Amino acid sequence: MxxxxxxxxxxxxxxxxxxxxxxxxxxxxxxxxxNKGVRGMKVMLSAILETVRVLVITVFLFILASLVVTAFFEDTTNINYQALIESNSYLFFLRCLQALGILGFIYILYRNKYQFSGWYKGKRMQRLSKRTTRVLFSISLVCTLALYLVVWFMVSVNQL
Structure with missing residues (x-):
């Protein structure tokens, strides 16, 4: 008790x-x-549901993007992706950078689209500004493509 x-x-x-x-x-x-206690419980429940929804969307889109990126990499370079990362340890850093780039794309997508279709209806919900979206998109694109640029350079110089 x-x-x-x-x-x-x-x-x-x-x-x-x-x-x-x-x-x-x-x-x-x-x-x-x-009546604020009941409203507070509803806000807390909707925030928990929104957090779960964000995690599910992020995991799903991250796995999907990683599969597409890996397939694209292996098709364009004819190199086994996992073996390349294991044999060149510095490429693991670029793989982590690529993951951050994918997470950046997911963040932009969530803030500009998905946050308005969820359970949580807050007062501070707003889209990213066009400038912020462009800057984050550019940074995410560079992070995502850095691995490809390094590997394609290494292939052209015949270091792989």
Whole structure:
């Protein structure tokens, strides 16, 4: 059986009482100032659902983009991608840079499109500015293509 603490503070005739309810084992926390407690729980639930949705979208798009990028790399260079990364350790850094570029594209896509179709409806939801989108897109493109540029240069110089 869990211990609970109840606290009721009345702030005058016009305001409803402030109610706080804790269950000490961490199972429940409740704050109510009139109807704000219910609204706060809805906001918390929608934020949790939005976080899960963002994680699912990110994982799905990251896996999809990684598969496409790997297939494109192997088709254009005729080199086994995994063997190349294992034999040249510095290319692992470029692979991580490529992953950051893909995450940059996913971030741009989420902020400009997917955030408006979710459960969370916040006051600060807005698209990225055109300039910010262009800068992030350029940085993500350079990060994504850096591995290809280095490998294609190495292939042309016959160092692989």
């Amino acid at each position: 869990s211990d609970s603490v109840h606290l009721t503070i009345s702030e005058g005739k016009r305001k409803p009482p402030l109610k706080v309810h804790f269950i000490l084992n961490g199972e429940m926390f409740w704050y109510s100032e009139g």
